[in-house]
Amino acid sequence: MTFTKQSPWQKTLSYAALIILTIVVLGPFLIGLWTSFLPTMDIAKGNFFSTALSFNNYISAFTKTPILRYLGNSLLISTVTMFAQLFFCSMAAYAFVFLKFKFRNLLFGLFLVTMMLPFEAEIIPNFQTVKSLGLLNGYGVMIIPFLTSAFGVFMLRQSFKQMPAELKEAADIEGLNHFQFYGKIVLPYNRISLLTLAAYSFLGSWNEYLWPMLTTFSNNFRPIQNGLRQLQSEETFNDWGMIQASAAIVVIPTLIVLFVGQHYFKSGMNEGAVK
Amino acid sequence: MSIVLENVSKRFDNDPETLTDISAEIQTGEFFVIVGPSGSGKSTLLRMIAGLGSISGGEIKINGRVVNDLAPKDRKLSMVFQSYALYPFLNVWNNVAFGLNARKIAKVDIKDRVAKALDMVGLTEFKDRKPRELSGGQRQRVALARAVADDSNICLMDEPLSNLDAQLRIKMRQEIYNLQRKLGLTLIYVTHDQVEAMTMADHIMVLNDRQVQQIGTPSEIYQEPANEFVAQFFGTPQINLLPAVKTAGSQTSLDITADFALNLNQTIPATEVKVGIRPNDLTIADSSELNANAVVDNIEYLGDETIVYATLNSGTAVRVLVDGQANFRSYQPVQIGASGKVMLFDSKGQRLHLTKEAMSYA
Numbered sequence: 001m002t003f004t005k006q007s008p009w010q011k012t013l014s015y016a017a018l019i020i021l022t023i024v025v026l027g028p029f030l031i032g033l034w035t036s037f038l039p040t041m042d043i044a045k046g047n048f049f050s051t052a053l054s055f056n057n058y059i060s061a062f063t064k065t066p067i068l069r070y071l072g073n074s075l076l077i078s079t080v081t082m083f084a085q086l087f088f089c090s091m092a093a094y095a096f097v098f099l100k101f102k103f104r105n106l107l108f109g110l111f112l113v114t115m116m117l118p119f120e121a122e123i124i125p126n127f128q129t130v131k132s133l134g135l136l137n138g139y140g141v142m143i144i145p146f147l148t149s150a151f152g153v154f155m156l157r158q159s160f161k162q163m164p165a166e167l168k169e170a171a172d173i174e175g176l177n178h179f180q181f182y183g184k185i186v187l188p189y190n191r192i193s194l195l196t197l198a199a200y201s202f203l204g205s206w207n208e209y210l211w212p213m214l215t216t217f218s219n220n221f222r223p224i225q226n227g228l229r230q231l232q233s234e235e236t237f238n239d240w241g242m243i244q245a246s247a248a249i250v251v252i253p254t255l256i257v258l259f260v261g262q263h264y265f266k267s268g269m270n271e272g273a274v275k
Numbered sequence: 276m277s278i279v280l281e282n283v284s285k286r287f288d289n290d291p292e293t294l295t296d297i298s299a300e301i302q303t304g305e306f307f308v309i310v311g312p313s314g315s316g317k318s319t320l321l322r323m324i325a326g327l328g329s330i331s332g333g334e335i336k337i338n339g340r341v342v343n344d345l346a347p348k349d350r351k352l353s354m355v356f357q358s359y360a361l362y363p364f365l366n367v368w369n370n371v372a373f374g375l376n377a378r379k380i381a382k383v384d385i386k387d388r389v390a391k392a393l394d395m396v397g398l399t400e401f402k403d404r405k406p407r408e409l410s411g412g413q414r415q416r417v418a419l420a421r422a423v424a425d426d427s428n429i430c431l432m433d434e435p436l437s438n439l440d441a442q443l444r445i446k447m448r449q450e451i452y453n454l455q456r457k458l459g460l461t462l463i464y465v466t467h468d469q470v471e472a473m474t475m476a477d478h479i480m481v482l483n484d485r486q487v488q489q490i491g492t493p494s495e496i497y498q499e500p501a502n503e504f505v506a507q508f509f510g511t512p513q514i515n516l517l518p519a520v521k522t523a524g525s526q527t528s529l530d531i532t533a534d535f536a537l538n539l540n541q542t543i544p545a546t547e548v549k550v551g552i553r554p555n556d557l558t559i560a561d562s563s564e565l566n567a568n569a570v571v572d573n574i575e576y577l578g579d580e581t582i583v584y585a586t587l588n589s590g591t592a593v594r595v596l597v598d599g600q601a602n603f604r605s606y607q608p609v610q611i612g613a614s615g616k617v618m619l620f621d622s623k624g625q626r627l628h629l630t631k632e633a634m635s636y637a
Contacts, residue, residue, distance in 0.1 A: 174348065
């Protein structure tokens with residue numbers, strides 16, 4: 001690839017394209033954020049450039065709706081799901097990489113097959129199962145089916161496989177058993193992949209909508225995404241300002257995960273192990 | 276801490292044997308170098324001693340105890356890998372202390388040993404750095420410190436210097452040697468570099484073609500190679516191996532070419548042999564075209580000596596080492612002779628055993 005100096009004309013053109021794309025991508029988000037500060041009357045009238053900005057929508061979201069409960073539910077479900085996935089996926093991936101057993105590759109192949117089925121296709125059998133287990137309308141129903149994920153195992157297996165073989169051999173000579181090697185070397189060595197999986201599973205769980213909608217019927221257990229939907233239909237007159245404010249609140253964890261994650265997703269953390 | 280190998284062999288699934296019938300005895304406190312070209316199975320052998328690879332046949336004994344089925348950790352040895360195998364998420368101190376911690380040794384002891392090991396390799400001031408903040412040579416030293424901190428008296432090293440540049444390699448070579456002597460380690464060192472083998476070893480095992488070619492001290496290996504392979508592997512520039520036949524009507528003379536004869540100090544036991552002559556035992560002199568038996572191809576000036584590459588009239592290439600700056604040029608006709616030590620090999624490449632050292636005189 002050669003870098004040639006762009007002419008001012010080309011530069012203007014590429015920046016114009018970038019700015020347009022930025023507006024297209026960020027526009028709806030900014031409009032949403034903006035309207036969350038406007039009184040509902042102004043929104044209804046289409047008066048988007050109103051100057052009556054306030055935090056009233058946020059205050060009423062917290063005081064008039066069970067949004068705090070929803071947030072708490074989601075936080076609990078997502079956190080437990082995240083830690084469970086980290087634990088079970090890393091254990092399974094360890095077995096697929098470092099333990100030698102018969103039919104290992106066949107078993108892993110089967111594992112991958114489950115990844116190819118879309119979740120929607122599994123919903124009916126899953127629903128039947130949790131129903132007969134009596135789990136409906138509770139935290140368990142939103143956590144137990146997601147304790148592990150084929151994708152997580154697949155991702156961590158790839159990551160574990162890229163560890164230099166000498167590290168395992170050095171550990172063998174030092175006399176580490178499997179649990180020591182897993183805990184003291186494999187996990188810290190692959191912390192970037194683990195963080196990635198943590199962010200992925202937390203957000204996946206946070207943004208889950210279809211499954212909780214089918215399996216929860218009360219505000220006590222309803223997670224935030226479904227709660228948001230609930231705000232809309234419970235009132236005959238939709239308080240759009242408040243709904244926008246709630247939506248903005250819901251996005252906050254995603255943003256936190258992204259910004260915090262960025263700091264850790266630096267490459268080059270494992271340099272110096274070999275060579 | 277002596278290590279004995281008895282008829283050890285290695286076979287990977289369905290492949291022909293990688294190693295056949297390897298026997299050796301490594302004494303306590305000895306610097307033992309296993310050397311051979313790549314693919315000769317030297318790393319495989321080392322891994323079998325370490326317990327990282329299974330043993331297909333024969334026995335390995337450490338201190339008189341058969342260890343064939345013993346896990347690596349129970350063999351009580353340490354190992355330095357070619358790629359160092361440091362833990363990137365731990366600093367230097369913790370890298371060295373890692374194995375000791377894993378074995379649940381008393382904290383005070385660990386502190387003591389790690390400090391001593393780091394001091395020995397001169398890394399005390401770097402103890403808080405991560406491996407990625409170290410240079411190649413420093414990483415190598417961390418790996419050495421890790422092996423030293425361990426109290427096992429057997430240390431295995433798998434080409435530990437091959438990732439370093441030439442200058443550093445010489446420096447680390449001396450450091451490893453001094454460390455081994457100071458601690459009285461029984462050290463088994465694998466390398467493909469004959470210079471490393473010659474300079475450090477008490478005994479060298481030369482591996483090639485699945486088998487031990489020779490085991491001996493560096494001077495035995497160099498002076499009395501058991502076969503053509505060993506003779507060629509040691510010494511730079513390489514030894515000259517020249518096919519020759521016994522001169523008709525003489526018991527002590529060999530013809531390398533019609534105009535290059537060799538007079539030996541004893542009777543020659545075979546009619547067709549290969550003569551091995553080290554480049555510094557060949558002589559070269561300017562000659563008229565009529566008397567010349569070779570033509571200069573190329574010369575390499577090394578500073579205090581010069582290598583002259585020439586081709587005999589028979590078409591065989593020879594290397595001659597001349598002191599100082601030799602005044603030869605390409606295509607110059609020369610007279611090549613031999614005065615000094617020669618070695619005779621039979622048609623299978625094995626050394627011919629003579630009653631006394633073979634010398635040629637002009």
